[in-house]
Amino acid sequence: EVQLLESGGGLVQPGGSLRLSCVGSGFTFRSYGMSWVRQAPGKGLEWVSAIGSGGSSTYYADSVKGRFTISRDNSKNTLYLQMNSLRAEDTAIYYCAQLVASASDSWGQGTLVTVSS
């Protein structure tokens, strides 16, 4: 069974930084692209970033480009999202998702990021 477990969320001041992690199990982590998707309180899903299976191909939504960095460590079955220059509008639950044939096939339970002074 595929399991994805996010961590690293919390309360941070505007302009601050956080690093989210997502540990995958139950599948061959290094063989799949991965993605981060967020959901602001009471709002819909918003794609944030994606990374290819090897880690060399990375993609970002315009709203986070230049501030967020996606990466992965296949030896640790872990996906990361480094978030810098955080803004109030980045407040959301952040989900990681396994990409299977391009679709978001399995989702983690999410980690809450709150940006507030």
Next chain:
Amino acid sequence: QPVLTQSSSASASPGSSVKLTCTLTSGHNTYIIAWHQQQPGKAPRYLMKLEGSGSYNKGSGVPDRFSGSSSGADRYLTISNLQSEDEADYYCETWDSNTRLFGGGTKLTVL
């Protein structure tokens, strides 16, 4: 890049059927989409991948009551024999060469 449009809400009675629609923008009729379900307070759950031909592949454990179909730029999710646990938000998702996007979601109420 494409845009996905969904109705904001839908409702139906237990035991009935409902058909949710996700519409791609003009020029993107061939795009494949995925449907996801998000029950209140839970993470999203992948339901199926749906092609422009109407062919679909469901995720593991998705009940037979869920099916997909397509017509032109429209992608449909049909839920038959509605159950109370089907009350949820439903999102469609698609992807391009270097971007991904979601529709705004449809809130389904089972009356």
